[in-house]
Amino acid sequence: MLTFLRGRLWDTLGTAVLALVLAVVVWVNAIYQNDAPYQDTFPQAIPIEMLNAPDGMVITNNPDEVANVQIKAFSSSWDRLTVNNFRVTVDLEGLGEGLHTVPLEVTCSNPTVTIIGTQPETLYVQIEHVQEVEMPVDLQVEDEAALPLGYAMGTPMLNPSTVTVEGPASQVKKVTSVVADLSVAGRRESVDLNLPLRAVDDAGKQINGVTIEPSAVNTRLRIEQRQNYREVAVLARTSGQPARGYYVSSLEIEPATVTVVGPPSVIATMPGLVSIIGEVDVTGATRLIAQRAQLDLPEGASVYTEGDADPSEVLVTVDIDAVMGGTTVEVPLKTRKLREGYSVSLSVPSVDVILTGPSVVLDELALDLVEAYVDLTGLEAGTHQIKVVVELRSSQNPQLADLAVMSVSPAFVEADIDGPAPGAPGTLPTLPPPSASDPSPTPEPPATSESSSEGSLQTSPGTALGEEPEGQQEESDDAEVTPEP
Structure with a gap:
């Protein structure tokens, strides 16, 4: 009986374990279905840290300061990852002077993230020994010849008089002097300034990549007027x-x-x-x-x-x-370039013009030398708003060129243009259109020999000289007069 119970227990336990395994498999599969991992480059560059730099050594080239990291992570993890989750390092331990190729190492604080690679994969690092030398400060006084007449300068005093230059040995060896620049052009007072320092080579060219301690020097220079x-x-x-x-x-x-x-x-x-x-x-x-x-x-x-x-x-x-002044004058308004046969009326007969300029010219201003007009070039019949133009006839008085027109009131005027009247010179006569009640015109009988012999054309009653009867104008244009045989 005991054996039977044990067998049943083991069978039940095995079934339970199998069910648990199947549940885990189903759960994991469900997670992968809803939160599948994918591989890509992290969107932000990660700063590169230099570790274990050798004492007394310095990096002299300019290796990359950031790296792009390729990772594989769950979809839900991508949104939560930040730059702070990653660390990219370069280990310089044990490296000596010279050029080295050093691999990048990447770690992530999220254990579900897999690091695939980095770009770049390695860094080129140039390492040199650090050199330190003490050098005197040289004050370069510029524009000494530009001191005011009768002034002279004394001996400059520098504090400190020596400084420390530090940097890669290859750069420090190029430094021949440390200089401070001071211009005394136009100075009448003594100088007490802190001047920046720069390291230069024997050609006077500034050397970069080195540090100067301190970076400035206190400079005192006495400038005074000579006696007498x-x-x-x-x-x-x-x-x-x-x-x-x-x-x-x-x-x-x-x-x-x-x-x-x-x-x-x-x-x-x-x-x-x-x-x-x-x-x-x-x-x-x-x-x-x-x-x-x-x-x-x-x-x-x-x-x-x-x-x-x-x-x-x-x-x-x-x-x-x-002496400058201003004045307001009333100027008659004229028209220019009105089409032949047309007439125009303006909304105002004159405009107020404000002029500024020398008072002596304004006091003697002749108003007939100030002209205001509107230009009607090409305008047809109708109502138009036209800008007023003011001209000063400086050709008759050159002093008018010193005057300026500040404003015109009104600046625009209304011009009402009427077309030419019917029958006016240069126009065609206008005939009224025939009405429906008028009888149709009766054709004129052919000219007789008597009328032809008189050498004249007969006109219908009531027709003015030089006009054709209504309704027959086009026919008469083409009509021919038959001479008498």
Whole structure:
């Protein structure tokens, strides 16, 4: 009995295990049907990490920084994957100086994802020893000749005076100096600046791929005026008044400042400016005035200059401009290019024109030199909106060229054009159409010998001279007069 029960138990257990296996197979098959895995390239590039870089070595080439990873994953996993699920590394452990081909290794935090491959599959890595050298800083002063006259500079002070250059040995060997650049053109004050540094070779070309520590140097350079020298401004004045309607718009002096040299007692008591001798007369002027003027210097002082220019003269330029104004004038409105035989009436007889320009020209403006018109070129009978055109007859008065038309009111006018009247010169007569109640015209009998002998044509009663009877116009056009035999 016990044996029988054991047999039944084993049979039942076997059946249960078989059912479980079949259920798992069906479940897995259902999952694969609804969530089948597929293979593709992950849509985002993965950053490449360099691991175990040798001490005292540096990578000198520019290997790829990202890689594309091809994977196989369930459809539901693709939507949940991010760049953070992947890690692409390159192991540099044990590599020495030189060029190496190193494979990429990829891992994924999702265990259901299978890594198929990467693009690129390997990296070319150039490794060099790092070199470090100390070098002095060289200050390159530019435009020293462009210092203002009478100014000089002292000895520059640099802090620090030496810096450290570090980088691949092949690049560091090219560096011959570390320089800072300073331009002193036009400077009148001492310099206290932090200037950036750059590494250069013996040809002055900048070397890249190296670092300079520190990257900037504090630079102090004293710039001061020499003794017995003084820089002063130049003053010029005008006299008189320009012509009516004009004014002095600006006054310029070249040079605006000069450097004066002389005995210390004279230089110390000089004011901060020096005037020209006399004044620039602008009486009645209507345009620019330019003239050279002598400087009124104290005894014993002179202007320090370079070149061939007269040190005691300056150029004074006075700009004379017209006083600007505006005015509104009423101008009769005319027409141009109306077709022959046509007539026109305008919605307004005149327009208001706003003019701006020199007041002296506006004050003397002759209104007959301002013309407003509408151009009717090619317009047929009917009502039209036409833009008003304003012309200034500058050919008769050249000063009108300085005026500007700012606005016209109204800017458009209505032109009502009528066609030519019937019977007017250059037109064909217009006949009224026949009515239904009119009797049909009776054909005219042939001309008799008497009428032919008279040498004239008979006209129907009531027909005007030069017209044919109604309904017979076309026939008469082709009619022939038979001469008497």
